[in-house]
Amino acid sequence: MISLDPRTKLILMATISFLSIFTEQLWLLGTLFLIGFCLAVLTTGSMVKICRGIIKSLPLLLFFALGLLFFSPLVHVLAVICRFLTIVTIAHIFSNTKGQELMQALLSWKVPYELAFMIMIALHFYPFLLEEAKDIWLAVQLKGIDIKRLKWRERIVIYSSVLLPLIIATMNRAYQLAISMEARGFRVYPQRTFRSSLQMKKLDYCLIVFLAFSGLLTVLLV
Amino acid sequence: MEKNQKSFFARFSILDLVTIALLASLGIASKPLVAPFFNFLSSSFFLPKGALQTGIYMFWLVLSRGIVGKFGAGTLTALVQAVLVMTIGLVGNQGIVSLITYSLPGLAIDLVSSVWGKREFTASCAALSCIAASLTAFSLSSFLVFRLPIPYFLLGLFIAAVSGFVGGLIAYVVLKKVKQIPFAQRF
Numbered sequence: 001m002i003s004l005d006p007r008t009k010l011i012l013m014a015t016i017s018f019l020s021i022f023t024e025q026l027w028l029l030g031t032l033f034l035i036g037f038c039l040a041v042l043t044t045g046s047m048v049k050i051c052r053g054i055i056k057s058l059p060l061l062l063f064f065a066l067g068l069l070f071f072s073p074l075v076h077v078l079a080v081i082c083r084f085l086t087i088v089t090i091a092h093i094f095s096n097t098k099g100q101e102l103m104q105a106l107l108s109w110k111v112p113y114e115l116a117f118m119i120m121i122a123l124h125f126y127p128f129l130l131e132e133a134k135d136i137w138l139a140v141q142l143k144g145i146d147i148k149r150l151k152w153r154e155r156i157v158i159y160s161s162v163l164l165p166l167i168i169a170t171m172n173r174a175y176q177l178a179i180s181m182e183a184r185g186f187r188v189y190p191q192r193t194f195r196s197s198l199q200m201k202k203l204d205y206c207l208i209v210f211l212a213f214s215g216l217l218t219v220l221l222v
Numbered sequence: 223m224e225k226n227q228k229s230f231f232a233r234f235s236i237l238d239l240v241t242i243a244l245l246a247s248l249g250i251a252s253k254p255l256v257a258p259f260f261n262f263l264s265s266s267f268f269l270p271k272g273a274l275q276t277g278i279y280m281f282w283l284v285l286s287r288g289i290v291g292k293f294g295a296g297t298l299t300a301l302v303q304a305v306l307v308m309t310i311g312l313v314g315n316q317g318i319v320s321l322i323t324y325s326l327p328g329l330a331i332d333l334v335s336s337v338w339g340k341r342e343f344t345a346s347c348a349a350l351s352c353i354a355a356s357l358t359a360f361s362l363s364s365f366l367v368f369r370l371p372i373p374y375f376l377l378g379l380f381i382a383a384v385s386g387f388v389g390g391l392i393a394y395v396v397l398k399k400v401k402q403i404p405f406a407q408r409f
Contacts, residue, residue: 121240125247186236
């Protein structure tokens, strides 16, 4: 497993994703998928995880592919499948990035710290909100409501009765958090300082240079 | 301090920023709950699932825009959701492409609601902005990744518009209920 700087990961993702978007050639899309797959396995250290991610997105892909087959030639459908798989696979390289690293990467690219902080907050609270949503959903089911047997209208009523308490609880949490942040002087100064900073390694530079060259060569050849 | 005052973020209070961040996170967290409803619909009628779901996902952007009530709230919510999806690695996550397919619908919501709902965030404003966002999201996704043929694309566009209309109306109803609660007057 190799450890890359979040900025390198972003550049890798951007290059491979956009190359796959701007090409229609099947051989190139296949090559990009293979490169993406290898990079994803190397950065996450788990081939099973990547394969599982691909398998999970297969139903959506097959659904689209079946629809496309009615209107488009097979080569086009295969190109779409390859493009989708490349984008989904290369997305995995970012999945093991820590929130703090991501924030520092964004700040080093001059992203306003308010936005970076918002992303951090969203990342931090995601598991709690997910848990809360599941709990409220479970509470509805424990009342004996079988959602699968309900009519559409009744389903919408149930969904809205689940959403409202979730939204109110979230707003309450936001209010408390905002007071606490204000009390601690958030935004008093235009810049923030951090205990540690990100450092690019030789491997990061090598990968970026390699990608830049191969990307340029591909654009020139295709 | 001077730089901070001039920035785009200066128009948002800390409460606005935190509310946007948490609503964005809630939008992603509630996906697993909402998705089965649409799986049922799409499998029953063989409709493009993505087009069906867009309107309901855009619901969170409209809601956030309605609660915060400032230009840029929709875009910021969408941007935070895009990075969140990228980092968490949800199923079908489109990586860096999500940055485009998520953020531009947010911008569409901001633009439509600033033109249409200048004075008040009405039901028509919520529905229209959600339709605009759904159409943007579906068009971007089909243009960038799926390259759908015209008939299939038009069918998807129609479904996305209907889904956006429903999502916008639900957002308006929920927003109205939220605003009735005394606690929400602080926002």
